[in-house]
Amino acid sequence: MAASRYGTPSADLLMQERDRVTAALTAMQDGNRVVTGPEDNRAILPGSVDDFAEVYAGMPDATIVAGATDVALWVTKFLKLIGPAIFIGHLDRLKGIEVLDADVRIGAGVSYSEFGPVVAEHFPHLAEYWNRIAGWQVRNMGTIGGNIANGSPIGDTPPVLIAMGAEVVLRRGGAQRVLPLADYFIDYGKQDRAPGEFVAEIRVPLPKPGDMYAAYKISKRRDEDISSVAAGFAVTVEGGVITAARLAFGGMAATPKRAARTEEALIGQPWCEATFDAAADHMAQDFTPLTDWRATSDYRATAAANLLRRFFHEHSGETPVRLAVA
Numbered sequence: 001m002a003a004s005r006y007g008t009p010s011a012d013l014l015m016q017e018r019d020r021v022t023a024a025l026t027a028m029q030d031g032n033r034v035v036t037g038p039e040d041n042r043a044i045l046p047g048s049v050d051d052f053a054e055v056y057a058g059m060p061d062a063t064i065v066a067g068a069t070d071v072a073l074w075v076t077k078f079l080k081l082i083g084p085a086i087f088i089g090h091l092d093r094l095k096g097i098e099v100l101d102a103d104v105r106i107g108a109g110v111s112y113s114e115f116g117p118v119v120a121e122h123f124p125h126l127a128e129y130w131n132r133i134a135g136w137q138v139r140n141m142g143t144i145g146g147n148i149a150n151g152s153p154i155g156d157t158p159p160v161l162i163a164m165g166a167e168v169v170l171r172r173g174g175a176q177r178v179l180p181l182a183d184y185f186i187d188y189g190k191q192d193r194a195p196g197e198f199v200a201e202i203r204v205p206l207p208k209p210g211d212m213y214a215a216y217k218i219s220k221r222r223d224e225d226i227s228s229v230a231a232g233f234a235v236t237v238e239g240g241v242i243t244a245a246r247l248a249f250g251g252m253a254a255t256p257k258r259a260a261r262t263e264e265a266l267i268g269q270p271w272c273e274a275t276f277d278a279a280a281d282h283m284a285q286d287f288t289p290l291t292d293w294r295a296t297s298d299y300r301a302t303a304a305a306n307l308l309r310r311f312f313h314e315h316s317g318e319t320p321v322r323l324a325v326a
């Protein structure tokens with residue numbers, strides 16, 4: 001009550017300024033490229049996705065800035081110069097989401113929050129996991145394309161998308177290619193992305209009825225924390241026998257990676273606890289995780305194996321009863 005005596009929001013100078021600035025910025029959206037700043041430190045705002053493709057093909061050393069939730073930290077924490085920088089957050093055509101019969105096509109510039117409703121409707125097994133990525137503010141800005149492009153071994157989207165058989169669409173100039181997301185990650189800091197090529201789209205197959213899916217994130221805090229271990233699983237069972245399995249992990253290797261040996265140990269086996277116990281023992285052949293400030297190698301190995309057991313118990317309609325301790 002007392003505060004309201006000092007005026008109304010519409011009389012607030014900052015609110016009035018905001019409307020003026022918003023109008024001025026909107027008027028600038030004429031589809032033309034904007035370039036500002038000195039030569040090495042230029043900020044480039046392409047006029048369209050085609051324009052972005054052209055600029056970046058000609059300036060492959062420029063820094064792409066989407067939501068800036070990673071890039072901004074290079075500046076604020078490491079005082080890194082990121083110029084010339086190509087800003088793409090305003091490009092609406094990178095923000096498209098198309099739900100087709102077989103898959104969902106996600107523009108690289110789609111934020112976690114923008115994708116949230118699609119998760120709820122089409123990928124319900126990801127709903128809880130999705131809300132564990134960063135916090136609200138970062139989910140509003142951070143993009144799925146940025147999470148993939150940065151090639152981090154601890155990014156949260158790659159393991160769950162790889163498990164679902166996602167593909168990434170890369171574009172350089174006018175040329176486009178599609179590759180399985182799993183193949184995009186070659187080694188630590190090395191991705192299958194040519195100079196001047198950018199992430200344009202991610203294609204995620206819709207869940208198949210009857211298949212079983214799960215997404216798990218293990219971190220020290222519930223919110224705003226980087227995963228110690230992240231996992232995405234997709235398993236097909238026909239007539240009581242496991243006929244297909246895709247198990248992908250983050251935080252377990254230099255890249256997000258499928259557990260190939262463990263998958264082999266599941267396929268062709270009956271759906272039962274003994275199968276999962278035996279398969280979990282193969283995980284040591286797939287991964288030799290690192291120890292760092294988030295988790296020890298032993299912790300990661302034990303957690304990953306136990307997530308596989310948890311998957312079995314959850315999908316058997318049981319409460320997990322026994323978890324192995326390293």
Ligand SMILES: Cc1cc2nc3c(=O)[nH]c(=O)nc-3n(C[C@H](O)[C@H](O)[C@H](O)COP(=O)(O)OP(=O)(O)OC[C@H]3O[C@@H](n4cnc5c(N)ncnc54)[C@H](O)[C@@H]3O)c2cc1C
Nearest residue numbers: 064066067068069070071134142143146147149155156199
């Ligand atoms: C507080 C905080 C919490 C976080 N929590 C999590 C978390 O829980 N899980 C998680 O996985 N991450 C987390 N992150 C990291 C970050 O939010 C994500 O990686 C995010 O998805 C990055 O997207 P962005 O659009 O902000 O990328 P940017 O910062 O704009 O770019 C990231 C990198 O990708 C490149 N890039 C961006 N878009 C493209 C493109 N289309 N093509 C090619 N290259 C491109 C940039 O040049 C840069 O190298 C967190 C970050 C912060 C600050």
